[in-house]
Each structure stands twice: as C-alpha cells, then as structure tokens.
Amino acid sequence: MTETAARTVLVTGGSRGIGAGITRELVARGRQVACGYRGNREAAEKLRADAPDRVLPVHYDLADAATATTVVGTVLEQFGTLDALILNAGTWNGGKLSTMDPLAWWRVVELNLGGVAALARAALPALRASGDPSIVIVSSVIGVIGHAGDTAYASAKAALIGFARSLAKETGRDGLRVNVLAPGFVDTDMTAEVSAKARDGIERATVLGRFGTVPEIARAAVFLSEDATYCTGSVLTADGGWSI
Template identity: 40%
Template sequence: MSGIALVSGGSRGIGAATVLRLAQDGWDVGFCYRSDEQAAQLVEKTAGEYGVRVRAVRADVADAADCKEFVARIEDELGPVGAVVSSAGITRDRPLALMDDADWHQVLDTNLDGAFHLCRAAVFPMMKRGRGSVVTLSSVSGVYGNASQVNYAASKAGIIGFTKALAKEVGRYGVRANAVAPGLIDTDMTAALPEKVRAKLLGSVALRRFGTAAEVADLVAFLVSSQAAYVTGSVLEVHGGISL
C-alpha cells in the first residue's frame, strides 16, 4: 500500500528515517520541520531519489495554525493524505525540583499539543474518505517513566492515551491509530549523552546496543501499510529488551 503520507519532525532522527522509509515503499511524503532548513532539504532530496514526490514544509507543530496550513498545503500539492506520522519531539531534562515553567510547557507544547494539532488537522478528511492510518511516536519513558524526565514522560504518556482514545473514535470510519514507543535509539538526542551515561544505560538493554532510527521507521512503515490492517489502538515498544 502507498499513497500520500504526512510526517512531522521529518528533518532529523526517527522522523527523517521515517520519511526515507516511506519514500522507499513508494509513498509520496510531505514532512514538516521547525528550524533546520539545510537538514530538511537533504532529507527531501534523498527521499526524492526513490522516484516519489517529497515536500518539506517549515511548520511549528506547537502552533495549531501552522499544522492546519501544513496539512492543507500537502493535500493541495500531493493529494489526499492516507497516513499521518506524528514524530516531532523535544526534551528538556531536569529533576522536577529544578524544572521551571518553560521546561515543562515547551516539551508539552511540542510533543503532546503537536500530536493533537497535526492529527486534528489531518484525521477528519481521512474519516470522510473512510480510510487512513495514524502513527504517533511515544517513548518507553511514557510507558515506564524515567528520572529527570517528568515533562517528557508526561507528554509521551499523554500521547499513548490520546492515540488509544483516537483509535476508538475513528475505527468505525476505517481509520486506524497506533503508538510506537522507542527505547534508546541512536539520534542527536542520545548522541549528546556522556559516554559514562551511555554505558550505564546500555547495561539495562537486553540486546546491549542502542537501536537505530531506521529500525523504528521499519515498524512505522508496517503500521501504515495494509499488512497492519487489523492493528489499531496498540502501543508497540521498540527497545531491545529494556523492560525485561
């Protein structure tokens, strides 16, 4: 199955890997990015080499109007959207006692409000067409919690509840919704960790390695495909055995 897909946060990390994986599968892809235009242009160029149409659009998912304009532009330029992947996310890690209001609100605004804004703009047209798939990116932090990440964990746990409720709302209209909860993945977020911290974290992973963004993207690609036609309301963890 292929068609038109939307991806938020598509200029880096898991979002960029998802854009490339969907393009490889034959999807035309519209993705948004907030600030790194050079990285977005590289992803757009690389994905386009698979022979599909790709559009990179600057948009802040924390802004509802930006999301609405992003969805409208992609549907106008590429066609009706059949898959939505909400991947944009940030961290502002700090213990609760030291966390200020900005640390809390910026993470919730981007991660949780961003998923809400994107899905609200894209899902209703899919409901009217009677088909579509939504995949949201949560985290093992949202499932199991993580010290110094009360803001991030809250946003990612909220995404799980949001996605399960959405699946119940839209299933009768032929639209599916699932969440993916990655664990320790090699991205720019984890690259900034001190080596001692990385080594300690790896000790909690059964496979003794960090995952790759491409491995997460593979699962996202499966969930938006017809192979996952009977999968909805699920939270699928990709963590190498971190919870064992």
C-alpha cells in the same frame, strides 16, 4: 496497499533522526511524503533530492499549532490526498520535578502533546476521505515506564498514549487506525549528549546490549502505519528489551 499505490504520508520532524529514516523508508516504498521540518529546511530538501516528485518539505513547528490546518492544506494541494500521519516530532527537556522551572516543565507537555493533537485534528477530514487511513504517534518507552529526571517528557509521552487510544475509539468506524510507537534509546541528535558513562549503563540494562538505529525504528513506524492492518490503539515498544 501495493508498493506502487500513490499513498501520501505526512511525517513530522522528518528532516533528521528517526523522522528522516521514516521519510527514506516511505520513499523506498514508493510513497508521497510530506516531510515536516522546524528549522532545518536544508535537510528536508536533501531528502527531496532522492525523489523530487514525491517528497515535499513542509514547515511545521510544534510551537505553532495554529498552522496545522495550513500544513494539511499544502499537502492536499500538492498531492491531492492525505492517507497517513506519522507524528514523530518531539522535543526533550529534562530535569527533576523539584528543580525544573515550572514554566519550562509545562512547555515540554504543551509542545509534545498540543502540537500532535492540533495536527491530528486538522488532518481528520482528509484522513476520513482516504481508503486506508492511519496515524502513528511516536511516543517513548519513558512514557510507559517512567524515568528519573524526566517527569515532563514522560508525562507528555504517556499522555500521547491516552490520546491515541481515545482517538482510535472515536474514529475506528471511519476505518482510521491510530497506533503508538514507543522507542527506547536510539542513536540520533537527541541522544548525542548522553555521556559515555550513562550510555554504558543503558547498554548494560538493555537486553540486546546496544542503542537502536534509525532504520530499525523507522521500519517499526512504517509497519504500524501500513502493514499492521488489524492493529489500533496498540503501543509497539522498540527498545531492545530495555524496559523488560
């Protein structure tokens, strides 16, 4: 794939945080990007301003998985191809198993796993028609090593790893690579409410001594999507050494 090839990538949760960083990185590589948003169309439109012909804001809410086929259709109508998915959108809700409301607990799993699976399923025919298809799923290192107060989120993020590896085995002979990115703590709105005390503890437990930045994680996601051509079923940890 050259830097100028008309490759189309759908990024969920592309309007803010890590997803916005992924959108920017792909635009810089000359890609066509369908930038998924849930409620913040304005932020997705701002990203479009940098490359009006190559960024298409598309509405996709993990809570409304039934729209997945429509979303894929919109991307194909605009760009003609869909070569890659970067399934970044996710939602966090924490609490200990003993105290968290069971319905709220299950909702975290349903959104994070169900919303990803629905979009991957809807995109498979288009991906199979691509010359170099790939899927990257943004999980979390918490799904790998666990975290107190996060049984729901960790369950969902761990399930995404099993999902990705199984889908990789189902589709590898179609040329589709399916990989997982497992970030540690990254400075975004999702971590904005981490208290100063908790942040200090995390930073002291992190080998590199700091939170990750959005561009660092975005580059890792795009690496898996485009450059890691002999990787499938891989889980790339990007956590500054927090989990080692």
